[in-house]
Amino acid sequence: xxxxxxxxxxxxxxxxxxxxxxxxxxxxxxxxxxxxxxxxxxxxxxxxxxxxxxxxxxxxxxxxxxxxxxxxxxxxxxxxxxxxxxxxxxxxxxxxxxxxxxxxxxxxxxxxxxxxxxxxxxxxxxxxxxxxxxxxxxxxxxxxxxxxxxxxxxxxxxxxxxxxxxxxxxxxxxxxxxxxxxxxxxxxxxxxxxxxxxxxxxxxxxxxxxxxxxxxxxxxxxxxxxxxxxxxxxxxxxxxxxxxxxxxxxxxxxxxxxxxxxxxxxxxxxxxxxxxxxxxxxxxxxxxxxxxxxxxxxxxxxxxxxxxxxxxxxxxxxxxxxxx
Amino acid sequence: xxxxxxxxxxxxxxxxxxxxxxxxxxxxxxxxxxxxxxxxxxxxxxxxxxxxxxxxxxxxxxxxxxxxxxxxxxxxxxxxxxxxxxxxxxxxxxxxxxxxxxxxxxxxxxxxxxxxxxxxxxxxxxxxxxxxxxxxxxxxxxxxxxxxxxxxxxxxxxxxxxxxxxxxxxxxxxxxxxxxxxxxxxxxxxxxxxxxxxxxxxxxxxxxxxxxxxxxxxxxxxxxxxxxxxxxxxxxxxxxxxxxxxxxxxxxxxxxxxxxxxxxxxxxxxxxxxxxxxxxxxxxxxxxxxxxxxxxxxxxxxxxxxxxxxxxxxxxxxxxxxxx
Numbered sequence: 028x029x030x031x032x033x034x035x036x037x038x039x040x041x042x043x044x045x046x047x048x049x050x051x052x053x054x055x056x057x058x059x060x061x062x063x064x065x066x067x068x069x070x071x072x073x074x075x076x077x078x079x080x081x082x083x084x085x086x087x088x089x090x091x092x093x094x095x096x097x098x099x100x101x102x103x104x105x106x107x108x109x110x111x112x113x114x115x116x117x118x119x120x121x122x123x124x125x126x127x128x129x130x131x132x133x134x135x136x137x138x139x140x141x142x143x144x145x146x147x148x149x150x151x152x153x154x155x156x157x158x159x160x161x162x163x164x165x166x167x168x169x170x171x172x173x174x175x176x177x178x179x180x181x182x183x184x185x186x187x188x189x190x191x192x193x194x195x196x197x198x199x200x201x202x203x204x205x206x207x208x209x210x211x212x213x214x215x216x217x218x219x220x221x222x223x224x225x226x227x228x229x230x231x232x233x234x235x236x237x238x239x240x241x242x243x244x245x246x247x248x249x250x251x252x253x254x255x256x257x258x259x260x261x262x263x264x265x266x267x268x269x270x271x272x273x274x275x276x277x278x279x280x281x282x283x284x285x286x287x288x289x290x291x292x293x294x295x296x297x298x299x300x301x302x303x304x305x306x307x308x309x310x311x312x313x314x315x316x317x318x319x320x321x322x323x324x325x326x327x328x329x330x331x332x333x334x335x336x337x338x339x340x341x342x343x344x345x346x347x348x349x350x351x
Numbered sequence: 352x353x354x355x356x357x358x359x360x361x362x363x364x365x366x367x368x369x370x371x372x373x374x375x376x377x378x379x380x381x382x383x384x385x386x387x388x389x390x391x392x393x394x395x396x397x398x399x400x401x402x403x404x405x406x407x408x409x410x411x412x413x414x415x416x417x418x419x420x421x422x423x424x425x426x427x428x429x430x431x432x433x434x435x436x437x438x439x440x441x442x443x444x445x446x447x448x449x450x451x452x453x454x455x456x457x458x459x460x461x462x463x464x465x466x467x468x469x470x471x472x473x474x475x476x477x478x479x480x481x482x483x484x485x486x487x488x489x490x491x492x493x494x495x496x497x498x499x500x501x502x503x504x505x506x507x508x509x510x511x512x513x514x515x516x517x518x519x520x521x522x523x524x525x526x527x528x529x530x531x532x533x534x535x536x537x538x539x540x541x542x543x544x545x546x547x548x549x550x551x552x553x554x555x556x557x558x559x560x561x562x563x564x565x566x567x568x569x570x571x572x573x574x575x576x577x578x579x580x581x582x583x584x585x586x587x588x589x590x591x592x593x594x595x596x597x598x599x600x601x602x603x604x605x606x607x608x609x610x611x612x613x614x615x616x617x618x619x620x621x622x623x624x625x626x627x628x629x630x631x632x633x634x635x636x637x638x639x640x641x642x643x644x645x646x647x648x649x650x651x652x653x654x655x656x657x658x659x660x661x662x663x664x665x666x667x668x669x670x671x672x673x674x675x
Contacts, residue, residue, distance in 0.1 A: 181671065186660030216658045218620035219579060220673040247658075248575065248613035248651030249620075255543060255579035283651075289572035296542035296573075327572030327607075334540045334571075336510030347505065349544040 031073045031106045036299040038264045039287060040074040040240065041067055043315070044095070045110055046284055047272030048088045049079060051322045057091045059318035061098050064105075066314055067269065070307035071341060072287075074106040074127070075099065076266075080116030096123035110175075112143055114156040121160070121170060129209060130154060131175035132200065134193050135182035138213075142177070151199060158204035174200030174208045175242070179225065181216030194228050201233045208238050211266075212253070215246020215283065219256035226260050240264030243285050245271065250285040251293055258299075265290060270312055270324030283325070288312075292328040295339055298346030305339055355397045355430045360623040362588045363614060364398040364564065365391055367639075368419070369434055370608055371596030372412045373403060375646045381415045383642035385422050388429075390638055391593065394631035395665060396611075398430040398451070399423065400590075404440030420447035434499075436467055438480040445484070445494060453533060454478060455499035456524065458517050459506035462537075466501070475523060482528035498524030498532045499566075503549065505540030518552050525557045532562050535590075536577070539570020539607065543580035550584050564588030567609050569595065574609040575617055582623075589614060594636055594648030607649070612636075616652040619663055622670030629663055 032038055044064060048055055055063075064075055077099045078092030092109060099107040100123075108127040111117040120128045132150045133139035139147060154174060161169050178185075179193045197208045210225065222241070229238050241262055243253045254265060268284035291303050309329045316324055338344030356362055368388060372379055379387075388399055401423045402416030416433060423431040424447075432451040435441040444452045456474045457463035463471060478498060485493050502509075503517045521532045534549065546565070553562050565586055567577045578589060592608035615627050633653045640648055662668030 181658050183659055186658070187671075214658070215655060216671065218617065218671055218673070220621040220670065224673065246651065246655045247616055248610065249617055251573060251576035252579050252617055255576050286572065292571055293542065293573055293576055297544040327570065331539065331570045334505050334510070334538070335507055346544065347511075347540065347542055349542070349548065 030104075032263065034300065035073070035302040036263070037258075037294050037301050038074055038240075039072060039290065039294075039301050039303060040076060040108065040264055040266045041072050041269060041287055042076040042242070042266045042284060043268040043270070043272050043287070045076040045079050045089065046266075047268045047270070049086050050273045051088070051319065053319035053322050054088050055315075055318045057094060059314060060091070060095055063269075063311060063314045063318070064095070064099050065102060066311045067308070068102045068105045070311060071301070071303035072308070073104065073302060074108055074264075076108040076110065076129070079110035079112070080119045081110075081112050093119060093123045096120065096125050100124045111157070113145075113153045114160070117153075117157040117160065121164070121168075125170050127171040127173060128157075129173040129175045130157065131177045131211070132196055133177040133182075133213070134188050134196050135178040135185040137184045138178045138182045141184065147196070151203060154200055154203045154205060172204075172206045174205035175211055176208055177211045177213045179210045180212045180221055181214055183214050190225055190228055193225060194232055197229045197238070198232050201237050208233065209240050209242060210238065211242040212244050215244035215249070217243065217253050218249060219253055222253050222256040223260060226257075226262065238262075240266065242266035245283045245285050251289065254285070254290065254293065269308075270315060270326055272315070272322065272324065286326050286328075288326045288328045292333070295344075296347040296349075298340065298349045300340050302341060304341050305333065354428075356587065358624065359397070359626040360587070361582075361618050361625050362398055362564075363396060363611060363618075363625050363627060364400060364432065364588055364590045365396050365593060365611055366400040366566070366590045366608060367592040367594070367596050367611070369400040369403050369413070370590075371592045371594075373410050374597045375412070375643065377643035377646050378412050379639075379642045381418060383638060384415070384419055387593075387635065387638045387642070388419070388423050389426060390635045391632065392426045392429045394635060395625070395627035396632070397428060397626060398432055398588075400432040400434065400453070403434035403436070404443045405434075405436050417443060417447045420444065420449050424448045435481070437469075437477045438484070441477075441481040441484065445488070445492075449494050451495040451497060452481075453497040453499045454481065455501045455535070456520055457501040457506075457537070458512050458520050459502040459509040461508045462502045462506045465508065471520070475527060478524055478527045478529060496528075496530045498529035499535055500532055501535045501537045503534045504536045504545055505538055507538050514549055514552055517549060518556055521553045521562070522556050525561050531564075532557065533564050533566060534562065535566040536568050539568035539573070541567065541577050542573060543576055546577050546580040547584060550581075550586065562586075564590065566590035569607045569609050575613065578609065578614065578617065593632075594639060594650055596639070596646065596648065610650050610652075612650045612652045616657070619668075620661075620671040620673075622664065622673045624664050626665060628665050629657065
């Protein structure tokens, strides 16, 4: 992902078109999705998870994922990511041309069975099949294959999820051939100390280059506090959702990704380059609200506006008041 | 403040009855304020800013501050704080028996004139008179006198506020005899890097023991990220408001203190002792909503509930998942 990181400090991976749309009732028209993705890319967002290759009868909101991936591939400089629940989904994602595919494994096995209708052993079998499929592809056609560790910080069904179990699953997925694992606080249970301990424990087993990103939720308002822990560790890829759209439909009470706008403001104000133009990013909200007007969009920074006199890093600023 | 900190790591200073109530239209009945303060103290909150000694015609919501301070003084173990805009206010606060008084000085002089109708020189004259008054009191009757540095991280009127100006004002207030200075992000402009740079710069001039607390807003959703910076520095006193009530009526667009409930969850989940029982704290919200039903109460943790199986530090827990 060297190209994607060129000239920036932190890669923001926008997950709204997948994690956001999968958890709202409204179905966004395909053309609106394309306009959303295009506009976010033009605002400087370099990676977007554009959909999920689940059966349309389960998530009709994402039935057009194949077409969306193919479209997104035509946007210069954009890394196109997609969720795949199984081998079949991975096949379709690869056919459509996704640069990155993520297969989620819920570390809480109860949640795994509710969410993916699979035991851990069954999910790991899919990993093996996907790795084998990828090996048959020419080098330049191989997607980056991420094993997602869902409910890594606790589960609404099981409660506490032992760190050792998360590490074990990370080790297995890397051992089976995933390029990387990703940590996901599916339920919004994580705290900054836990994030640090968890990441270090996984690094100790699979190596630092095999875990570079984290997917945090803001369910209990802790999203950006956990981001601070991620930054302290040196993680460089952060998932978030425009307008905070989305959550996890199978984890009752767990809603709300980190808001992309507030995350970009946090990073930019600290002088960390994301390559994203905040004014342009905030203008993208109009596309979403026009397309699915019944859905709630969140965002403190869009509501309050940028500070008076604020100059963004993309416009030559060095962050707000980090100097004198 | 050794007694107040006994057995806890972080002192949460609840400012809702002052900062919250001063910025809403509803006037809370005196008896409801007393019930609120009593219930929060019983939930384990050890310091509450219960009001402001401003002329009742300016802030009728706080006209009963004298009575409230006298009542709050009767609650065992509670540190009673009050805001004082000037010498006259300080006289009244001392008469009522406040343990701690804070005189705010807006580092942005434009804001100072809008908020307090005073230049810096005029505010500093008040500091001198208050210090002289305190000196006439017997040792055990002397309140802790804090000089508040408002708009320290930027101003909605002036924009950028130079760090050097904040340090200069801190030095002056300590030089004139304030026991301590406090930093306030009145406008919600602060970022974690700025918080760290600012605190270190002030410490370099007045000493570490003269700045131990910070008042952060969540206007742009950055409140708890800034708390992480404060914790990294070792600040041990954090202001917040139950239900996120309040803001600054003279800084347009700037609303929203940090939410006490979410702050307590953050600290508790990291294993930091606040002495506060979250379930009891969340129950206090009912008192506020019943008394001023037209006002919006915020809070992610109250909305989502505590994680399944979560055991609070006050009940023998050690934080959520900080171990294995």
